[in-house]
Amino acid sequence: MTAFARIPLTWDLWHARLGHIGGEAVKRVPLIATGVKVETSTPLQRCEPCIVAKHPRKPFPSSEEPRAAHPLDLVHSDLCGPFPVVTPHGKYHFIIFLDDHSNLH
Structure with a gap:
């Protein structure tokens, strides 16, 4: 009997666990880390927090x-x-x- 629920180790999960690293970097993880398993049937999705964090904005104008x-x-x-x-x-x-x-x- 297991005390933890089994969750699929998807690209999205590894992307989040590794601090939202880029898609190409997360796909290299199984090549450079021993024992990392990835369920490759689900492609890496667009990450909304990453999109919001990278959204540029204009600086506030300097005060007179x-x-x-x-x-x-x-x-x-x-x-x-x-x-x-x-x-x-x-x-x-x-x-x-x-x-x-x-x-x-």
């Missing part, structure tokens, strides 16, 4: 306003989320604060 005179006079923040996958600490969002004077997070 001078920076804040003192630390914490002006703080910018950005809230990101909710993400579809929860973190190990049970979180779905993250927030960033940026001090305008020092430009530090």
